[in-house]
Amino acid sequence: MQIRSTTAQDLDVFLGTVHTAFGRFPETPDPDGGGLWWSALEMDRSLLAETEDGKAVGTATAYSFELTLPGDVVVPAAGITAVGVLPTHRRQGVLTEMMRYQLGELRERGEFLSVLLSSEGGIYGRFGYGPATYTRRMTVQRSQGAFRTQVRTGAIEVLPRSEATDVMEQVYDRYRRTQPGALGRPHRWWALGAGMPPMTPAPRYVAVHRDGDQPDGYATYVLDSGTLTIDEIITTDDAVFAALARFALDHDLVTEVVFKQVPTGHPLHWMFADFNAGQVSGEMDWLWMRLLDVPRALTTRGWLTDGEIVLDVDDPFLQERHRYLLTVENGMAECVETTRDPDLELDVRDLGSLYLGGTAPSTLVRAGHVTAHGSAAKADALFRSERPPHCLHWF
Numbered sequence: 164m165q166i167r168s169t170t171a172q173d174l175d176v177f178l179g180t181v182h183t184a185f186g187r188f189p190e191t192p193d194p195d196g197g198g199l200w201w202s203a204l205e206m207d208r209s210l211l212a213e214t215e216d217g218k219a220v221g222t223a224t225a226y227s228f229e230l231t232l233p234g235d236v237v238v239p240a241a242g243i244t245a246v247g248v249l250p251t252h253r254r255q256g257v258l259t260e261m262m263r264y265q266l267g268e269l270r271e272r273g274e275f276l277s278v279l280l281s282s283e284g285g286i287y288g289r290f291g292y293g294p295a296t297y298t299r300r301m302t303v304q305r306s307q308g309a310f311r312t313q314v315r316t317g318a319i320e321v322l323p324r325s326e327a328t329d330v331m332e333q334v335y336d337r338y339r340r341t342q343p344g345a346l347g348r349p350h351r352w353w354a355l356g357a358g359m360p361p362m363t364p365a366p367r368y369v370a371v372h373r374d375g376d377q378p379d380g381y382a383t384y385v386l387d388s389g390t391l392t393i394d395e396i397i398t399t400d401d402a403v404f405a406a407l408a409r410f411a412l413d414h415d416l417v418t419e420v421v422f423k424q425v426p427t428g429h430p431l432h433w434m435f436a437d438f439n440a441g442q443v444s445g446e447m448d449w450l451w452m453r454l455l456d457v458p459r460a461l462t463t464r465g466w467l468t469d470g471e472i473v474l475d476v477d478d479p480f481l482q483e484r485h486r487y488l489l490t491v492e493n494g495m496a497e498c499v500e501t502t503r504d505p506d507l508e509l510d511v512r513d514l515g516s517l518y519l520g521g522t523a524p525s526t527l528v529r530a531g532h533v534t535a536h537g538s539a540a541k542a543d544a545l546f547r548s549e550r551p552p553h554c555l556h557w558f
């Protein structure tokens with residue numbers, strides 16, 4: 164078996180192989196915004212695994228994304244997807260070889276972070292990826308949806324999805340630059356209707372909130388049999404979030420509102436007069452992180468608290484182990500190799516989970532994955548981000 168990079172000429176073989184591996188997904192982007200990942204494929208960043216006689220049996224690709232780190236730092240990140248192996252060739256190490264090839268290639272390109280959405284939670288930890296952003300659903304019965312929060316509403320206009328793309332792109336771009344864990348949605352993805360919810364073809368509406376002429380938030384939603392389901396509310400302003408949530412909850416002919424993607428710790432829960440009005444379900448991982456260059460990753464993100472910590476980082480898949488002294492002063496970090504005793508010993512997959520600040524080191528210590536020498540409280544304070552990381556991009 165051999166792994167090789169592809170060119171534009173391999174597109175048909177690539178798509179044929181990936182369709183057979185997944186056994187689902189429609190062929191074309193949905194004009195209502197459903198969107199498909201391969202409508203935006205970068206064929207020079209894709210891989211094929213082939214048998215000795217040249218039959219393609221595996222695929223993987225990477226998108227060139229921008230990712231926001233704590234401290235409003237926007238960096239390039241490789242978005243890994245379309246990872247598939249034909250059902251006839253599974254559990255023979257094809258994925259393992261593709262992952263080895265891909266991580267090597269990303270490093271050769273000078274990339275230091277890669278991210279993915281995992282189809283199943285058991286696949287990617289062994290390759291050094293850890294879940295780093297999380298999301299959950301919140302369901303509110305309209306009869307219980309009174310707010311304690313005072314709502315200051317600007318003007319809200321409802322547009323069909325097809326007429327709202329420019330406004331959404333503008334609002335989303337402002338939002339994602341200050342939201343740790345958010346990915347940029349490149350312009351051509353908007354043009355293709357790719358990368359954002361929904362995955363179903365039901366008609367979508369967009370409620371656009373404006374302060375004067377300036378759009379400062381939107382909610383995309385679908386109404387079906389008394390349930391108003393919100394795919395995403397995008398804004399940088401919590402007051403605008405409250406206004407758009409209120410707009411949904413004040414809808415006639417609606418008995419319940421489902422907020423499909425609410426980050427952990429989001430103030431929505433606290434906006435209701437009755438804390439139990441927001442019923443939470445479906446808590447799950449979203450973005451998985453892989454650090455390809457630990458010192459560069461650690462010195463690039465922003466830090467809220469000064470301090471120093473020694474991390475002993477094991478990378479079993481790439482057979483590397485390094486001990487780093489991380490020193491943070493005025494929000495900037497330095498990271499150098501050290502022989503000092505470690506404060507934390509951890510696998511690179513767990514460092515991926517801590518990296519955006521969505522999981523406290525002490526949680527992984529308590530789960531038995533990370534070893535702390537002394538209290539993990541210092542590490543908790545250090546890794547914290549200004550708000551929980553969240554990602555809404557689908558790829």
Ligand SMILES: CC(=O)SCCNC(=O)CCNC(=O)[C@H](O)C(C)(C)COP(=O)(O)OP(=O)(O)OC[C@H]1O[C@@H](n2cnc3c(N)ncnc32)[C@H](O)[C@@H]1OP(=O)(O)O
Pocket residue numbers: 184185243244245246247248249252253254255256257258259260279280281282283285286289
């Ligand atoms: C980012 C994304 O694109 S997510 C999409 C992933 N793709 C899919 O879900 C499509 C359907 N599934 C597939 O195509 C394949 O089953 C893949 C890609 C998940 C795995 O490919 P394979 O070539 O079978 O994996 P490979 O043989 O290298 O397995 C490596 C190890 O991972 C384990 N593994 C593989 N798939 C899974 C899984 N779904 N769940 C748990 N463990 C798994 C194997 O058991 C093996 O473990 P071992 O090293 O202890 O023996």
